[in-house]
Amino acid sequence: MPELVPIPTRWWIAALFALACAAPAAAADSTAPAAGKGGLDAGVERAKHLWSQSPHGKMLERILPPSVEPRDLPEPRSDGARLTARYCVQCHYLPNPGMHTADKWNAIVVRMVWRMQGKGNLGQLMKDMMDQVEAPAEQDVATLTRYLQKHGQNEMDPAHPALLSEPGKIYSIACTQCHxxxxxxxHTAREWPGVVERMKRHMAWHNTVVGDETLRTTPVLETSEIVRFLQRHARADESK
Incomplete structure (x- = not known):
């Protein structure tokens, strides 16, 4: 069976503390790209710049992989895409709407907005840490939630008999670590190899230990069985 390396736990408290440390430095930095100028990509670049001014910026970069750019979001000119790029990049890289199902996105948005409002489980400390973070208005929260739900992941039926096979178990264990x-x-059988290779790079990114070279790891996931499983159950290629 291929080696499966679990994704490290997300240290949200540490990440939020890092954000608090980054904010004062960002506020004083006149070289930061101006917010609201240059389209959606400018907002992401501004966030990256602000992280770079903090000694804890590397911690913020490890919450999510840099997997998607604003221009690559579904319906990139929509209000939902604009709000995703505006608010989500304050604390981590831009999330792909396909990370979660429509059912899960609602609770996730509620939790993220709650934190942005400084109402996390750290009381006054959370409020202080979120002082420089902008939270969306109620109407924007509704728009953002609808957008993420519309483009959420179509989940495989957990009761599908194919998941009881050895390749199905490998697929389930590997992929549910992240989404x-x-x-x-x-996808079609022709598309799946490229998709799996991209996911493999994301997993390697998640499992990379930064800092002391003696602590760095290079986990390996053998994906050939996963690709064959997906191709066997893929969507028919109508272009043929």
């Missing part, structure tokens, strides 16, 4: 289990019919 909902995608329905193989989301």
């Amino acid at each position: 909902s289990l995608p329905d193989p019919r989301r």
